[in-house]
Amino acid sequence: MTGDEELNDLLDELDRQTAAEDPDRAVEQARESLEETLRGLKLTPEEETAMADELRQLRELAQKLDETTIEIAAFGMVSRGKSSVLNALVGQEVFRVGATHGTTVARAAQKWEQSTLDRPGLEGARLVVVDTPGIDEVGGEGREVLARDVARHADLILFVVSGDMQRVEIEALAALREAQKPIILVFNQIDRYPDLDRDQIYAKIKDERVRHLVRPEDVVMTAARPDAFRVKIQLPDGTTEVQWERPAPLIEPLKARILDVLDREGKALVALNTLLIAGDLHSEIVARKVQIRDNAANRLIWNFALAKGAAVALNPVPVADMAGGLAVDVGMITTLSKLYGIPLTRRTATNLVRDMMLALGAMGLVSVASRLLASGLKSSLAGLTVATGGLAAPLTFLGYGAISLGQAATGATTSYIIGQGAKTYLRQGCQWGPRGIKTVIQQIVAEAKADSVIDRLRDDLKARLKT
Numbered sequence: 532m533t534g535d536e537e538l539n540d541l542l543d544e545l546d547r548q549t550a551a552e553d554p555d556r557a558v559e560q561a562r563e564s565l566e567e568t569l570r571g572l573k574l575t576p577e578e579e580t581a582m583a584d585e586l587r588q589l590r591e592l593a594q595k596l597d598e599t600t601i602e603i604a605a606f607g608m609v610s611r612g613k614s615s616v617l618n619a620l621v622g623q624e625v626f627r628v629g630a631t632h633g634t635t636v637a638r639a640a641q642k643w644e645q646s647t648l649d650r651p652g653l654e655g656a657r658l659v660v661v662d663t664p665g666i667d668e669v670g671g672e673g674r675e676v677l678a679r680d681v682a683r684h685a686d687l688i689l690f691v692v693s694g695d696m697q698r699v700e701i702e703a704l705a706a707l708r709e710a711q712k713p714i715i716l717v718f719n720q721i722d723r724y725p726d727l728d729r730d731q732i733y734a735k736i737k738d739e740r741v742r743h744l745v746r747p748e749d750v751v752m753t754a755a756r757p758d759a760f761r762v763k764i765q766l767p768d769g770t771t772e773v774q775w776e777r778p779a780p781l782i783e784p785l786k787a788r789i790l791d792v793l794d795r796e797g798k799a800l801v802a803l804n805t806l807l808i809a810g811d812l813h814s815e816i817v818a819r820k821v822q823i824r825d826n827a828a829n830r831l832i833w834n835f836a837l838a839k840g841a842a843v844a845l846n847p848v849p850v851a852d853m854a855g856g857l858a859v860d861v862g863m864i865t866t867l868s869k870l871y872g873i874p875l876t877r878r879t880a881t882n883l884v885r886d887m888m889l890a891l892g893a894m895g896l897v898s899v900a901s902r903l904l905a906s907g908l909k910s911s912l913a914g915l916t917v918a919t920g921g922l923a924a925p926l927t928f929l930g931y932g933a934i935s936l937g938q939a940a941t942g943a944t945t946s947y948i949i950g951q952g953a954k955t956y957l958r959q960g961c962q963w964g965p966r967g968i969k970t971v972i973q974q975i976v977a978e979a980k981a982d983s984v985i986d987r988l989r990d991d992l993k994a995r996l997k998t
Contacts, residue, residue, distance in 0.1 A: 546733050563590070563800045563803035565809050572816060578823055585816050592805050592812075599656045601797050603643070603683045603789065604775040605717075606707065607691035608700060610667030612719040615756035616691055617660045619669040620789075625900045626662045628756065645946065652794040656801075661685065666703050667874070678881060682806060687713050687792060689785075691993075693720040695732050696740045708744050713792055715749045716741055717785060722778070754781040821958065828867055834949030836864035840943030841993045856942050860884045863946065864953045871957040887952045890972040891945070939996065940989045947984060951975045 541816050560610040569589055579586060594600075605613040614626035625641045643658040663681050682688065690704050709712060718736060729752070736749040758778040766772060793800075839859040861880045875883070952972050956963060963971055979985060 533561060542568055555798065557744050557799045557802040558596055558599060561805050562593065564806060565593050565596065568809055569593070570815055572813075572820075574816075574820060576819055581823060582594075582816055582819055585812050589809060589812055592809055596801065596805055599798060599801060600657050600659055601653075601656055601686045601793060601801055602640075602661055602684055603687045603689060604661040604663060604685035605689045605691055606663055606666060606682070606703070608667045608697070609719075611665075611691045611693045612755050613665075613689075613691045614662050615780075616689065616717055616753060616782070616785070617662055618754040619753070619780040620786060641689075646868035650790060650794040653790070653797055656793070656797060667699055674748065682707055682710050682712070683811075684804070685712055686717070686797070686804050687711075687789065688701055689715050689717050689789075690745075690930070691717045691719050692722075692736070693718070695735055701740060701744075704741060704744055710803070713749075713796065714745055715751060715785070715788055715792065716745045718750065718752045719755055721752045721781070722757040728834045749788065749792075751785045752781075753785050754778075756780060756847070815834060824870055825954070825958075828870055828950075828954045831866060831870065832863065832947060832954065835859060835950060836943040836947040836988060837867075837995055839863075839946040840988065843942035844939035856946070857884065860946055860949050863950050867953050868957055871954075873957055873961060883953060884949060886968060887949050887972060888945075889974075890952075890968045891948070892969075939992045940985065943992060944979070946987050947988060948972065948975050948979060951979075956970065 569586075574582065605617055607613050612628075613626045617626050618624050618628065621641055621643050623641075626639055639662045640659050643660050661681055682751060688707055688710075690700075690702060690707065696704075704714070706714070715734070718733055721733075724732065733750070734751060737747050741750065757778040757780065759775040761773050762776045763771050764774050770932075839856050842859060843856050861877060861884060864880040864883055865875055868880070952968075952975055955975070956969050966974075
């Protein structure tokens with residue numbers, strides 16, 4: 532069973548569980564799966580360096596599981612009071628607030644020191660609240676990317692509005708819903724409305740705007756940072772002065788709702804969310820790993836093809852150059868197999884070369900015949916030079932060089948095609964796939980012609996044979 536299949540099975544199992552059954556077991560299963568994912572990557576030192584960021588994120592996920600960290604992220608348009616809501620939750624002014632459009636310009640996180648020991652589903656958990664930029668910030672494509680990234684990592688989302696919702700808010704909420712995370716819709720700044728207007732807006736949001744996206748019980752009213760009002764204060768000397776006072780925030784209903792959701796689902800959410808992110812990261816790492824190895828394989832194939840072409844061109848003995856060329860191809864395939872972590876024996880590599888030569892069909896036979904003929908001509912020219920005491924050397928050299936270059940190009944091209952075929956075979960787990968060997972080889976031949984690979988091989992061979 533592959534790593535992706537194991538991950539999917541575990542996700543299905545965790546999805547069937549409820550936090551009330553055994554939330555700690557869900558976290559433990561996720562931790563075991565993540566550890567297995569890290570062990571199964573089998574990266575080379577060079578690949579680990581190239582994918583340091585992805586590996587760091589996987590290790591951070593492991594730490595999140597170890598600490599049972601639950602992330603609560605606030606979203607919404609600018610000036611809806613996201614930062615104020617989070618400040619009210621944690622009981623401190625830790626997030627920047629202000630009237631300036633787009634005050635929050637980067638992701639910010641803060642631990643929520645909330646007592647959860649009286650809630651079995653949250654025992655030992657670490658709650659973190661995360662502030663994000665406004666989703667409608669002008670020129671904020673980068674911020675929207677950041678918001679999506681935070682949504683990806685969030686275990687619970689607070690979507691903050693401050694009145695009847697605009698279309699962009701409903702669309703954003705629908706997009707967040709696709710992340711399959713619990714969402715609490717926060718109707719903030721209710722202190723700015725008369726009671727009747729407030730109740731009408733609340734009912735409209737709950738019963739019309741988001742009824743297909745958010746459960747009614749997950750729509751909560753708050754006044755996280757009520758507007759200050761003027762109060763006349765009498766001083767000890769009998770005089771009076773006007774001071775500004777800000778009422779205490781109305782935040783307890785939201786606190787209670789968050790803790791109720793997390794008490795029921797928090798640890799299971801952490802487990803599921805961690806595995807989903809780990810699955811994405813695993814796919815990214817595997818794709819980059821394949822790309823890195825493909826690039827290395829392409830360089831290796833090119834160098835072996837040139838080496839084979841040069842060896843064949845410089846060998847004046849008929850048939851012996853073919854044997855040398857076969858040895859080069861077998862050596863190339865065994866080296867490729869080690870690169871892809873599937874070592875092949877020399878016998879297996881030899882059989883693989885044979886199968887691909889047969890798949891080349893007429894092209895392979897023509898290659899063999901042309902190399903035999905070229906080798907025979909090279910030997911004849913060499914004999915002519917000896918027989919004439921060197922008088923025919925200039926003519927022999929020109930003929931020998933032309934034949935050698937053609938022979939080298941043929942040998943190098945054949946080796947290149949065999950190398951690309953072996954690469955495909957190894958990438959697919961030592962199988963040719965549903966298309967079969969002939970189709971794979973034919974496609975490689977067509978691509979080599981279309982990309983002028985043959986011309987580039989000939990040019991590189993010219994340079995190599997001159998040195």
